[in-house]
Amino acid sequence: MLSVALDEARAGYAEGGVPVGAALFSADGTLLGRGRNRRVQDGDPSTHGETAAFRAAGRRPSYRGTTMTTTLSPCWYCSGLILQFGISRVVVGEARTFEGRHEWLAGHGVEVVILDNAECADLMTAFVREQPRLWQEDIGAVSG
Amino acid sequence: MLSVALDEARAGYAEGGVPVGAALFSADGTLLGRGRNRRVQDGDPSTHGETAAFRAAGRRPSYRGTTMTTTLSPCWYCSGLILQFGISRVVVGEARTFEGRHEWLAGHGVEVVILDNAECADLMTAFVREQPRLWQEDIGAVSG
Numbered sequence: 001m002l003s004v005a006l007d008e009a010r011a012g013y014a015e016g017g018v019p020v021g022a023a024l025f026s027a028d029g030t031l032l033g034r035g036r037n038r039r040v041q042d043g044d045p046s047t048h049g050e051t052a053a054f055r056a057a058g059r060r061p062s063y064r065g066t067t068m069t070t071t072l073s074p075c076w077y078c079s080g081l082i083l084q085f086g087i088s089r090v091v092v093g094e095a096r097t098f099e100g101r102h103e104w105l106a107g108h109g110v111e112v113v114i115l116d117n118a119e120c121a122d123l124m125t126a127f128v129r130e131q132p133r134l135w136q137e138d139i140g141a142v143s144g
Numbered sequence: 145m146l147s148v149a150l151d152e153a154r155a156g157y158a159e160g161g162v163p164v165g166a167a168l169f170s171a172d173g174t175l176l177g178r179g180r181n182r183r184v185q186d187g188d189p190s191t192h193g194e195t196a197a198f199r200a201a202g203r204r205p206s207y208r209g210t211t212m213t214t215t216l217s218p219c220w221y222c223s224g225l226i227l228q229f230g231i232s233r234v235v236v237g238e239a240r241t242f243e244g245r246h247e248w249l250a251g252h253g254v255e256v257v258i259l260d261n262a263e264c265a266d267l268m269t270a271f272v273r274e275q276p277r278l279w280q281e282d283i284g285a286v287s288g
Contacts (some may be wrong), residue, residue, distance in 0.1 A: 080224020140229035
């Protein structure tokens with residue numbers, strides 16, 4: 001299920017964007033929505049990979065049993081999304097280049113799986129090296 | 145500054161949507177962005193009032209000194225947004241009809257002001273009475 005998120009992240013990288021992708025799956029493994037960070041592409045700071053996949057899945061009465069896959073450990077914003085809507089499980093491609101709030105999610109009862117996938121890590125490592133300021137902007141970490 | 149958020153919430157109510165509005169202001173009080181929940185209007189579950197205002201403000205290197213006004217106490221999703229991007233202050237119209245995560249935000253150093261505004265509360269009270277299932281959907285609280 002990570003491959004869909006990774007394809008989104010790669011597409012984002014090719015577009016010059018922040019290469020984080022995500023996908024939401026139902027309990028039976030059906031793909032509900034997929035997406036990628038669109039800060040650069042749409043000038044939209046509100047669209048992280050996870051929120052893009054969530055939006056693409058459309059309105060749903062419940063997220064019970066769903067799984068969100070994401071290439072990178074989710075930030076506070078995306079972790080809040082996951083917790084608020086009761087997404088049951090999060091599969092994280094890697095948490096090396098950015099340690100998000102997956103431990104906080106686990107403490108709130110969300111099942112968290114960290115894969116430490118080399119392709120996800122290599123993509124983010126290259127991006128952070130090439131565009132450090134864009135990356136800082138995307139996580140609200142620009143000082144001053 | 146709450147009046148901009150309240151105007152957005154009223155417009156959302158008139159459209160048959162979830163009547164929560166928000167606005168983001170710079171440290172000197174300049175309006176940066178405003179918006180409202182768009183679940184019904186756009187079929188978009190990812191757009192809460194706060195995320196709409198944040199998106200409308202566009203890309204910014206820093207949110208230091210900014211104030212988010214919102215007609216309703218922010219949920220986990222919107223609280224995560226506020227914390228991740230370092231929005232300094234949140235002015236909440238009311239926390240009667242929904243007690244969100246403003247105490248959690250305050251514990252993380254965000255200045256939180258609760259106004260207990262009667263117009264905000266009346267609008268949400270009417271909405272929750274008229275469309276209880278839509279409201280439950282919007283906060284991920286549909287059981288089953």
